[in-house]
Amino acid sequence: DHVTTAYDLSRIALEAIKHDKLRQIVSTVSYDLPPTNKQPEKRHVTNSNRFLYGTEPGNKIDYRGQTINIKYDAVTGLKTGYTNAAQQCFIGSATKDGKNLISVILKAQGNFLYLDTRTLLDYGFENFNLHTFADAHELISSMDYDGNKKVKIPLYSSKEIKALIPNTFSPEEITCETEIAPDFQLPVKEGQEIGTVRYLANGVLLAEAPLVTLNDISDKSALGETTLFNKKLLNLDTSPKALIFLGIKILLSLILWRVIMSKLNRSDKRKASP
Secondary structure, eight states: OOOOOHHHHHHHHHHHTTOHHHHHHHTOOEEEEOOOSSOOSOEEEEOSOGGGTOOSTTOEEEETTEEEESOOTTEEEEEEEEETTTEEEEEEEEEETTEEEEEEEEEEOTTHHHHHHHHHHHHHHHHEEEEEEEOTTOEEEEEEEESSSEEEEEEEESSOEEEEEETTOOGGGEEEEEEEOTTOOSOBOTTOEEEEEEEEETTEEEEEEEEEOSSOBOTTSOGGGGGGSOHHHHTOOOSHHHHHHHHHHHHHHHHHHHHHHHHHHHHHHHHHOO
16 A cells, blocks of 8 residues: 655655755766675676667667667756565656756556656647746835834745746746735744745746745834835845944945035135135
């Protein structure tokens, strides 16, 4: 009763490849295991993923009208598998032109495992493009909160939001919707997650990410009014630290202006004296 789906395996793989050590292991073609107290001889092991090295006779597939090597430089891993019930299985990871893909093939026969994987991966590379929906800490929208005092609360992306989207989708088709956490209430702290932003096209979810605040906000203050500055248009960082530095710059600019005007006034007085 140990069963799973291709989708489940893709989710596991997506989490697994976040780890540097695992990516290093699954992309290694061969490795020498040193002797142990149980095995006095060194053992040489080879990766069962022929996408990493398959170029000799017996490592060929008929693909798009040509006989080509199984070896595919775009493939970086990930895991082969076999049972009598599941037959040949492969979870693939690949990177090309800045696109990172995961593929899953189950119950394949012989080299069809590699043919089907190559077909899936190339379909992804050729028909999807990487799209950036929002930069890290970009102002997404704002919300009005009525408490002891009406406060406008800015909603920022917690991180850069990007995803692979089909070439058939145009930017005009992409819509953005925000959802505030049902238990939301003031006060909130800087960096606190207070909701979710989702990007969709034709009802299909393309990407989502948490919404956060970039400063402390309570319903007893008007700190939330920082949304009067459109961060995206003015490229203005409204975090507390950035606002302090901005205030210092403004103060120094005023002092410099006073010094310059003072020198100009003294110069004008000298010219006007008989």
